[in-house]
Amino acid sequence: MNSVILEGITKTYDDGNVMAVDNVSLQVKPGELFGLIGPDGAGKTSIFRILTTLLLADKGTASVQGLDVVKDYRKIRNMIGYMPGKFSLYQDLTVKENLTFFATLFGTTIAENYEVIKDIYDQIKPFNDRRAGKLSGGMKQKLALCCALIHKPEVLFLDEPTTGVDVVSRREFWDILNQLKAQGITIMVSTPYMDEAILCERIALMQEGSIMQVDTPQQIIRSYPVRLYAAKADNIYKLVQDFRMLDAVSSCYAFGEYLHLTMKADKPGDIDALREYGISHGHQGLEVKEIEPGIEDTFIRLMNRKAQTNG
Amino acid sequence: MAEQVIICKDLTKRFGDFMAVNKISFEVNRGEIFGFLGANGAGKTTAMRILCGLSYPTSGAATVAGFDVYKQQESIKRNIGYMSQKFSLYENLTVLENIEFYGGVYGLSRKTIRSRSDELINQLGLQQEARKLVGELPLGWKQKLAFSVAIFHQPQIVFLDEPTGGVDPVTRRQFWDMIYAAAASGITVFVTTHYMDEAEYCNRVTIMVDGKIEALDAPQALKARFQANNMEEVFYQLARGAKRSSD
Numbered sequence: 001m002n003s004v005i006l007e008g009i010t011k012t013y014d015d016g017n018v019m020a021v022d023n024v025s026l027q028v029k030p031g032e033l034f035g036l037i038g039p040d041g042a043g044k045t046s047i048f049r050i051l052t053t054l055l056l057a058d059k060g061t062a063s064v065q066g067l068d069v070v071k072d073y074r075k076i077r078n079m080i081g082y083m084p085g086k087f088s089l090y091q092d093l094t095v096k097e098n099l100t101f102f103a104t105l106f107g108t109t110i111a112e113n114y115e116v117i118k119d120i121y122d123q124i125k126p127f128n129d130r131r132a133g134k135l136s137g138g139m140k141q142k143l144a145l146c147c148a149l150i151h152k153p154e155v156l157f158l159d160e161p162t163t164g165v166d167v168v169s170r171r172e173f174w175d176i177l178n179q180l181k182a183q184g185i186t187i188m189v190s191t192p193y194m195d196e197a198i199l200c201e202r203i204a205l206m207q208e209g210s211i212m213q214v215d216t217p218q219q220i221i222r223s224y225p226v227r228l229y230a231a232k233a234d235n236i237y238k239l240v241q242d243f244r245m246l247d248a249v250s251s252c253y254a255f256g257e258y259l260h261l262t263m264k265a266d267k268p269g270d271i272d273a274l275r276e277y278g279i280s281h282g283h284q285g286l287e288v289k290e291i292e293p294g295i296e297d298t299f300i301r302l303m304n305r306k307a308q309t310n311g
Numbered sequence: 312m313a314e315q316v317i318i319c320k321d322l323t324k325r326f327g328d329f330m331a332v333n334k335i336s337f338e339v340n341r342g343e344i345f346g347f348l349g350a351n352g353a354g355k356t357t358a359m360r361i362l363c364g365l366s367y368p369t370s371g372a373a374t375v376a377g378f379d380v381y382k383q384q385e386s387i388k389r390n391i392g393y394m395s396q397k398f399s400l401y402e403n404l405t406v407l408e409n410i411e412f413y414g415g416v417y418g419l420s421r422k423t424i425r426s427r428s429d430e431l432i433n434q435l436g437l438q439q440e441a442r443k444l445v446g447e448l449p450l451g452w453k454q455k456l457a458f459s460v461a462i463f464h465q466p467q468i469v470f471l472d473e474p475t476g477g478v479d480p481v482t483r484r485q486f487w488d489m490i491y492a493a494a495a496s497g498i499t500v501f502v503t504t505h506y507m508d509e510a511e512y513c514n515r516v517t518i519m520v521d522g523k524i525e526a527l528d529a530p531q532a533l534k535a536r537f538q539a540n541n542m543e544e545v546f547y548q549l550a551r552g553a554k555r556s557s558d
Contacts, residue, residue, distance in 0.1 A: 039479035040450050137351045164476060166350040167507060167543055168550045192477050193506075195543075207479065237491055253484050256508040256541060257530065300480050 001066055003155050003186040004028035004051060009060035011046045016058075020046040022209035023060070028188055028202075033181045035200030036190040037295070042206040044190040045085060048159045051188070052082045065154055078106065081148035085159040087140050091133030095124055095143055098132050099150060106151030113152045119179055121146050138169045145176070156180065158189040162196065174199050194296035205299055212302040217295055224293040224301070226250075226266040229274060230258040233283040242281045248273065251304065260297060313340035316468055316499045317362060321371035322380075324357050331357040333522035334371065341467075344490060344500045346510050346530075349519030350550040355503055356472070358519070362501070363470055364388045376467040389417065392461035392498075395472035400457055402446030406437055409445055410460060417464035431459055451482030455489060462493055469493065471502040475509065487512055507543035516542070518549050525549045 004027065011021040021043040028034040036044045049055035050062055053073035062069045064076050089098045099121075103110050114121075124142050127135065132143060141161060148156060158177075162170045174196065181187055189200070197203045197217050204214045213220055233239045240259055243252045250264045263270045271288055278286040317339035324332040332354045339345045349355045360366040362375050364384035373380045376390040400409040407428060414424035432441050435455060445453060454474060462469050471490075475483045487509065494500050502513065510516050510530060517527045526533055526549055530542055539545045 039482075040477035042479075164351075164473070164505060166505060166550060167546050168350055168553065171547070194480060237495075253481075254487060254512060256511040296480050303479065303481050 001030070002027040003030045003032070003065060004034075004188060005061075005063045006047070006051075007061045009047070009050060009057045009062055011043075011050065011055070011057050019209050021050075021057070024209075024211055025060075026204055026211065026214055028186060030186055031181065031184050033177060033187045033189070033199075033201045035197055035203040036188070036206055037192075037194060037197045037203050037299070038190075038206030039192050041208065043209040044206060045159055048082070048084075048157050048188075048190065052080060052157055053077060078151070079154045081151070081153035081156045083144050083148045083156075083158045083161060085163065087144060089132045089140070089144055089147060092131055094129050094131055095135070096128040098143060099146055102147040103150045108151050110150065113150055116152050116183065117146045117149050120149075120176055137165065138172075141165065141169070141173065142176075149180070153185065155186045155188070158187065160190050160192065162191055162193065170196070194294070194299055197295040203295070205295075205302060207299075207303055207306065212306065213298070220295060220298050221293055224298055226262050227270065228291055228293045228297060229261045229263075229271060229288055230255070230291045231261060231274060231278065231286070231288045232258045233278060233287070234285040235283065238281075239278065239283060239286075242278070242283070243274075246277055251300070253300065255296075260291075262301075313343075315339065316341050316377075317345075317373070317375050317501070319362075319371070319373040322358065322361065322368050322373050323370045324354075324361060324366070325369040330522045332361070332368070335519070335522075335524045337517060337524060337527055339468075339499060339501065341499055342494055342497050343515065344494050344502065344513045346513030346516035347501060347503045347519070348510055348516060348546060349503075350553045353519040353550075353553065354522040355519055359470060359472065359501075359503070362387075363391060363393055390467045392464065392466040392469035393472075394457050394461040394469070394474055396454075396474060396476040399453060400445045400460060403444055405444055406432070406441050406448070406456060409456070410463060413460045414463055419464055427463065431463065435459060451478055451485075454478055454482070455486060458486065458489055458493075462498055466498065468499040468501060471500065473503055473505065475504065475506060483509075507541065507546060510542040510546070518546060520550050520553050 006024055006026050009021055009024045012019050024047065036047065038044055046055065050057050050069060051064055053069050053076050065079055067076050069076060093101065099110055120142050124139050127139065132140065135143065162173055177187060200217065202216050205212045231239065240252060240254065243249050243259065243261060248263055248265060250262045252259055252261045271290060274288045315338045320336050321334045322332060323334050335358060347355055361368050361380055362373065364380065364387035368380060375387045378386040404412065410428045410431065411424055432438055440448060458474060475486055490500055513530065515527065515529050516533065517524050533545045537545045537548050
């Protein structure tokens with residue numbers, strides 16, 4: 001049995017004028033670390049709110065641990081943990097008070113489920129008597145995660161836990177998620193950072209309410225249908241403009257210190273043609289190489305294809 | 312030597328016994344894209360507020376567009392633009408009304424506003440949307456419009472505070488095309504971001520840790536110095552030891 005099932009879920013706002021989630025179906029397996037990857041407006045939060053029984057879908061069905069999100073909402077609420085994107089703890093309660101409050105709501109105590117939160121709680125315990133509102137961003141995030149875990153949930157929903165968080169804290173947070181996964185908790189997490197996709201077991205790439213692709217990150221990368229090239233030169237800004245003028249180039253966009261390019265015809269000699277073209281346009285320090293695509297390359301490709309299909 | 316439009320010397324801001332910004336010194340050249348990075352709580356926002364004329368330093372010196380951060384805050388505000396992920400335009404005004412409003416705030420004449428807004432609408436390809444409410448535009452468009460409005464009065468410097476947060480990867484790149492175009496027209500760009508690939512697009516980058524500037528150089532030079540493949544590794548090596556963290 002799958003932990004989470006969505007079947008043709010559709011959600012609109014504003015009397016049907018805004019399409020937030022467009023006929024989405026997906027399954028999350030028990031114990032899986034599943035990622036919803038997409039920018040703001042992709043529909044990630046609406047999906048979380050439907051699954052956590054806080055929002056009713058217009059169409060479709062959804063279940064968590066085999067329970068229907070509409071009929072069995074009370075049961076679901078007892079077996080899931082939810083960390084919303086916006087910090088939602090009591091700012092004027094202390095760390096300890098917040099944790100005790102959430103434990104009590106679920107009819108348990110901090111002591112009873114201590115082993116679930118121990119690794120995370122140890123990091124904020126020195127601030128037990130500090131008010132939540134006075135904590136730093138990274139510590140607030142850890143406290144929120146403890147509160148979402150204190151009743152030992154079977155499924156954990158984390159809505160953009162790393163948004164606006166620096167690289168160091170983001171890495172720490174993903175280490176924590178892997179520890180939780182090792183305890184057998186099913187985790188559904190969303191992020192706008194494409195580089196975090198690779199840290200999930202399976203991901204759904206989402207854009208404007210629909211799913212563009214669902215698979216393991218490795219398989220998504222393997223399914224990239226054409227060769228991808230990286231290029232750079234001393235004047236990278238001019239290099240973008242020159243390559244975009246070349247008719248054989250299908251796409252050309254900046255990616256860190258390099259440009260990434262795909263070709264319309266996609267044939268073995270392309271790399272030499274790109275080099276020659278760069279040299280003939282007077283570029284110094286030119287480098288062109290074939291590279292393995294990343295999740296973000298796939299995302300861009302799928303987005304462009306979708307834009308073309310929509311006319 | 313290139314003309315310097317921001318000069319900081321031992322700039323410090325103390326809240327009680329907390330050194331939010333601890334003796335930072337740097338210069339930014341005209342037309343440069345200057346990346347201002349740091350861990351959460353490193354003091355970026357505090358430093359930026361001083362440079363925008365919104366907060367006084369405790370000690371040290373700084374000039375922005377030639378104006379002193381202690382004595383000439385109002386002149387600074389007139390010569391800079393500012394945009395952040397959170398700051399947004401008035402959702403219940405149209406695209407044109409927003410442009411007119413901000414043009415008016417910066418004291419541009421009606422005639423200038425009219426001719427420049429026509430030009431801007433054409434550049435952005437927003438002819439169809441010019442009379443629509445900003446609230447109806449997709450996020451990516453809002454951010455591009457917000458940036459255009461922030462430089463509508465042709466400031467010497469524009470401050471961008473995480474301008475691309477939550478934006479899709481295609482729009483994020485279009486946004487950087489606009490940043491490059493602004494820099495090429497002589498506007499200095501001072502930008503913060505959590506996307507480390509964007510750090511590579513800057514001419515020079517500073518990385519702040521615990522109130523101090525720990526590194527300042529071109530991305531290429533930083534990668535060489537830290538023997539790192541990309542800016543994320545450079546950042547990680549520098550910020551890993553940070554003592555404090557906050558929003």
